[in-house]
Amino acid sequence: MVFLHFVASFALFMKFLWTSASLIILLVVTPACFGAELGVRRLYIRLLMKAFKWGTAKIKSKKPIISGGSEEIISKENSINDLGNFNSEQHKKFELGDIMYLIKSGIEAVIDDEVTKRFRAEELPSWNLLTRTNFQYQFISIRLSFLWFAGLIFRYMILLPMRVFITFFALCWIICTMLPLTFMEDTSLKRKLAYYVNVVGFRIICRGFSAVVTYHDRENMPKPGGICVANHTTTLDAAILMQDRPYAILGQIHGGFLGSVMRIMSRATKHVWFERSEVRDRKFVSERIMKHVSDLNNSPVLLFPEGTCINNTSVMMFKKGSFEIPTTIYPVAIKYNPWFGDAFWNSSKHSMLQYLLVVMTSWAIVADVWYLPAMDKEPSENAMQFAERVKAVIARKGGLVDCLWDGQLKRMKVKDSYLQEKQKELGEIYAKSKEEDKLHKNPVKKVRFDISNLEHDSSSSEEEQNSEDNFDENAEIYNYPGDNFEYQSQSTSTGLRVEQDQESAQKIEQTEDFNKNSQDLLDLIKSNGAIDQVL
Amino acid sequence: MGSRASLHLQDDEITAIQQETGFLPNQIIRLFSRFTCLDKEQNGFLTRDDFSRIPEFAINPLAQRIVDTFFVESEDHLNFRQFMRTLAHFRPCTPKTPHEALNSRDNKLRFVFSMYDYDHDNKISKEELLQILKLLVGSNISKEQLSHIAERTLLESDKNNDRNITFDEFKTVMSRTEIDHKMSVRFLD
Numbered sequence: 109m110v111f112l113h114f115v116a117s118f119a120l121f122m123k124f125l126w127t128s129a130s131l132i133i134l135l136v137v138t139p140a141c142f143g144a145e146l147g148v149r150r151l152y153i154r155l156l157m158k159a160f161k162w163g164t165a166k167i168k169s170k171k172p173i174i175s176g177g178s179e180e181i182i183s184k185e186n187s188i189n190d191l192g193n194f195n196s197e198q199h200k201k202f203e204l205g206d207i208m209y210l211i212k213s214g215i216e217a218v219i220d221d222e223v224t225k226r227f228r229a230e231e232l233p234s235w236n237l238l239t240r241t242n243f244q245y246q247f248i249s250i251r252l253s254f255l256w257f258a259g260l261i262f263r264y265m266i267l268l269p270m271r272v273f274i275t276f277f278a279l280c281w282i283i284c285t286m287l288p289l290t291f292m293e294d295t296s297l298k299r300k301l302a303y304y305v306n307v308v309g310f311r312i313i314c315r316g317f318s319a320v321v322t323y324h325d326r327e328n329m330p331k332p333g334g335i336c337v338a339n340h341t342t343t344l345d346a347a348i349l350m351q352d353r354p355y356a357i358l359g360q361i362h363g364g365f366l367g368s369v370m371r372i373m374s375r376a377t378k379h380v381w382f383e384r385s386e387v388r389d390r391k392f393v394s395e396r397i398m399k400h401v402s403d404l405n406n407s408p409v410l411l412f413p414e415g416t417c418i419n420n421t422s423v424m425m426f427k428k429g430s431f432e433i434p435t436t437i438y439p440v441a442i443k444y445n446p447w448f449g450d451a452f453w454n455s456s457k458h459s460m461l462q463y464l465l466v467v468m469t470s471w472a473i474v475a476d477v478w479y480l481p482a483m484d485k486e487p488s489e490n491a492m493q494f495a496e497r498v499k500a501v502i503a504r505k506g507g508l509v510d511c512l513w514d515g516q517l518k519r520m521k522v523k524d525s526y527l528q529e530k531q532k533e534l535g536e537i538y539a540k541s542k543e544e545d546k547l548h549k550n551p552v553k554k555v556r557f558d559i560s561n562l563e564h565d566s567s568s569s570e571e572e573q574n575s576e577d578n579f580d581e582n583a584e585i586y587n588y589p590g591d592n593f594e595y596q597s598q599s600t601s602t603g604l605r606v607e608q609d610q611e612s613a614q615k616i617e618q619t620e621d622f623n624k625n626s627q628d629l630l631d632l633i634k635s636n637g638a639i640d641q642v643l
Numbered sequence: 644m645g646s647r648a649s650l651h652l653q654d655d656e657i658t659a660i661q662q663e664t665g666f667l668p669n670q671i672i673r674l675f676s677r678f679t680c681l682d683k684e685q686n687g688f689l690t691r692d693d694f695s696r697i698p699e700f701a702i703n704p705l706a707q708r709i710v711d712t713f714f715v716e717s718e719d720h721l722n723f724r725q726f727m728r729t730l731a732h733f734r735p736c737t738p739k740t741p742h743e744a745l746n747s748r749d750n751k752l753r754f755v756f757s758m759y760d761y762d763h764d765n766k767i768s769k770e771e772l773l774q775i776l777k778l779l780v781g782s783n784i785s786k787e788q789l790s791h792i793a794e795r796t797l798l799e800s801d802k803n804n805d806r807n808i809t810f811d812e813f814k815t816v817m818s819r820t821e822i823d824h825k826m827s828v829r830f831l832d
Contacts, residue, residue, distance in 0.1 A: 201795075219730065223698045
């Protein structure tokens with residue numbers, strides 16, 4: 109008897125699951141196929157905003173909100189980059205009080221610097237009902253706690269299973285729809301179908317984490333024959349861009365089962381994937397990209413020149429590798445709305461799986477994408493300057509801070525050579541001053557500016573740096589045992605000031621060949637290889 | 644996932660720090676947020692390594708000495724109270740600032756003095772001057788020239804000819820310098 113009851117209720121439960129699953133599929137897939145939206149997600153977002161406003165008002169009434177770090181703490185006056193401000197005359201003699209400038213500069217840097225805050229999630233001015241972003245706000249009032257708890261249940265019990273299901277379904281869908289394409293010959297019909305299959309597939313994936321994306325200026329959408337560059341916040345960037353049009357992704361093919369899957373998929377739509385052995389050959393890589401880009405039947409290549417994920421408050425240094433290929437650049441700015449969920453992937457804090465869990469239990473991923481007009485390299489500028497120009501455009505459009513520092517500082521320490529640059533500057537200030545000496549009658553010794561000393565020091569420290577460079581890459585860059593990724597030590601990779609990089613960039617272009625510079629490109633391929641984990 | 648809530652600052656701690664340093668509560672909370680941002684391992688204390696991870700700080704020639712003044716009390720671990728105590732020196736001061744306050748003119752001067760005074764014997768010797776000069780210019784100035792500069796500075800400041808600069812002699816030399824502006828950070832708010 110009991111057994112029968114059990115079977116009956118189990119059957120009912122399965123039926124319930126089955127109907128809800130098919131309903132979800134219907135409501136998700138059908139709009140995706142037609143590029144339409146049911147409007148459910150946007151309505152959901154509006155309701156959430158109302159709840160947040162209510163929550164903020166409630167918190168403000170009980171205790172003043174003190175924002176953790178979103179506003180400036182100090183107004184910086186002694187920049188370490190401006191040692192010229194240090195003294196008004198060109199040369200001066202050393203005085204005991206001179207060190208005060210450097211002391212104040214150091215303390216200002218301790219209190220607030222441009223780099224370390226970029227690798228931590230952006231802080232919200234108030235609370236968005238997630239424990240992960242609060243200062244114990246849920247204990248302020250009963251109603252707020254109730255709302256928070258209800259939200260918790262909703263997110264973990266309803267949203268999470270739904271999203272996981274949709275994502276799995278999306279992966280199966282993509283494989284099923286791409287498989288027939290692999291058997292087709294390369295005709296224009298196939299290309300049209302591939303375009304459609306790609307876009308629909310990624311639309312379904314994006315529904316898997318409730319992405320609500322608004323595209324602006326779609327007339328500037330990247331076209332075949334160019335490279336699309338965007339600021340990088342998370343692996344999901346690629347999915348969000350690819351639900352509007354397909355791109356060719358730059359990456360490495362993995363070994364094993366996933367590798368064979370990737371090889372099959374690359375027969376359906378053309379990406380720029382390299383076998384592991386091919387990545388060593390820089391010339392080969394740049395030529396392959398050039399070949400892909402010259403064929404107007406191929407999708408534009410998608411690149412993230414920062415090389416690493418930044419927290420979406422600024423755009424950090426663009427690696428010039430992508431900008432050396434002689435083709436049109438299509439800049440795209442992506443800005444996430446932090447209220448609904450933090451899209452930033454802090455790879456030192458979360459592994460890929462943990463990150464996906466965080467994303468799928470957030471409210472939603474709300475983003476704005478701006479397509480910017482195409483840009484070409486002017487004959488008068490070098491790759492570094494072009495990169496800076498594109499970066500400035502993206503930063504301005506996305507409302508992000510344009511930061512000169514290198515995103516790799518997330519994992520590496522800044523190199524000694526920059527400290528030595530500062531010492532050199534100070535040396536110049538003090539060395540040539542006339543030392544008037546009343547007590548000693550010896551003539552002032554003329555100091556020859558000892559350049560050879562400096563070069564010797566900097567090169568030896570860079571060699572040390574290279575051997576010590578084994579930063580943790582397995583978060584975003586596929587880590588193969590036995591691989592030895594050399595991080596390019598040339599000053600082209602970590603920039604302090606634009607002028608500095610121009611000089612060294614010119615030096616390098618004179619003394620070395622193009623191939624060495626494209627080490628940047630290889631790093632990008634390796635870092636973009638993480639895209640494959642999404643597919 | 645480590646949460647900032649676990650390192651939350653208690654209200655009584657905020658009051659205590661306010662009394663000791665003179666910072667306002669919201670400044671203390673903002674600086675606490677900065678402290679946790681630098682504290683990579685979320686241990687509740689900072690190490691010397693945490694400081695070297697700030698690029699703008701790491702390229703400062705005096706970075707080592709500045710870190711030494713933070714870590715004066717304990718060798719490796721810096722807690723938030725100690726952090727704030729050092730930063731308190733850089734609050735602006737007025738003629739009305741009490742003599743004992745951390746940001747008084749006198750204590751600011753003491754801070755600069757302690758930069759030079761490696762062995763904390765309350766005197767700056769020529770050796771210590773040379774050390775600082777070496778930090779400043781690296782190998783860009785010859786040893787002889789550096790020694791010359793150190794000698795000259797010593798002779799200008801040392802009034803009692805004991806080949807050392809005491810704190811009082813130091814104060815005299817700096818009496819005409821505008822300490823407040825040069826050793827104060829502009830806190831917003």
